Amino acid sequence: MHPKQKVREVSDTLEKMFGVPKHDEVDPLDCLIRTILSQNTNDVNRDKAYDNLRERLPTWEDVLTADVREIEEEIRVGGLSNQKSKRIKNFLNQLKSEKGTLNLDFINELSTNEAVEFLCQHKGIGIKTAYVTLAFAFGRDIFPVDTHILRISKRLGFIPNNCTAEKAHELMAPLIPQGKAFPFHINLITFGRKICHARNPKCSECPITDHCLYFKQIQK
Numbered sequence: 001m002h003p004k005q006k007v008r009e010v011s012d013t014l015e016k017m018f019g020v021p022k023h024d025e026v027d028p029l030d031c032l033i034r035t036i037l038s039q040n041t042n043d044v045n046r047d048k049a050y051d052n053l054r055e056r057l058p059t060w061e062d063v064l065t066a067d068v069r070e071i072e073e074e075i076r077v078g079g080l081s082n083q084k085s086k087r088i089k090n091f092l093n094q095l096k097s098e099k100g101t102l103n104l105d106f107i108n109e110l111s112t113n114e115a116v117e118f119l120c121q122h123k124g125i126g127i128k129t130a131y132v133t134l135a136f137a138f139g140r141d142i143f144p145v146d147t148h149i150l151r152i153s154k155r156l157g158f159i160p161n162n163c164t165a166e167k168a169h170e171l172m173a174p175l176i177p178q179g180k181a182f183p184f185h186i187n188l189i190t191f192g193r194k195i196c197h198a199r200n201p202k203c204s205e206c207p208i209t210d211h212c213l214y215f216k217q218i219q220k
């Protein structure tokens, strides 16, 4: 079966299982900073770090003018606080000096490629962070690849086993049905959390075993 068809069938099956997730309204800069905080940690610690930061320094202007050590202290629970505090402060500094304001509304005027290029030119903002921001906050039809999605996509054979997360964004893009990037992204993460775990995936409960190369291998 052509990989595009396979992706379509898996996407349809997951929608039957989990429904069609809808976007929440989120502020783009809030979304970007939250995504920087999510690097190499789980959602619970990311949210704690984000909430601590917003409580102590409620506006992005406050964060911009704060000492980097203060930012680091507030986000420590999210891990890599030394790097992340610098990344956040640097990004806000550059945004302010380039655009004269601390919001990302100008991205509405950019094409998706231009927006990815703009975001990724800043230190600490990689393709996943850029894609998450554009998909979640701007409703762009692009497919971010997180750790769950990378693992499942390899097991299903959408991408080769040795594929990096960065390369996976490029290889997955042409396979995603139009308009389905966001629901498929959310549903694959839910599927990864509930069934296709990193260790001991619950293959006996899985509705897509027919599509899974990993499953075929463990049957041998």
Ligand code: SF4
Residues within 6 Å of the ligand: 152, 155, 156, 195, 196, 197, 201, 202, 203, 206, 207, 208, 209, 212, 213, 214, 215
């Ligand atoms: S068969 Fe197992 S490994 Fe394959 S997608 Fe389903 S749960 Fe994951």
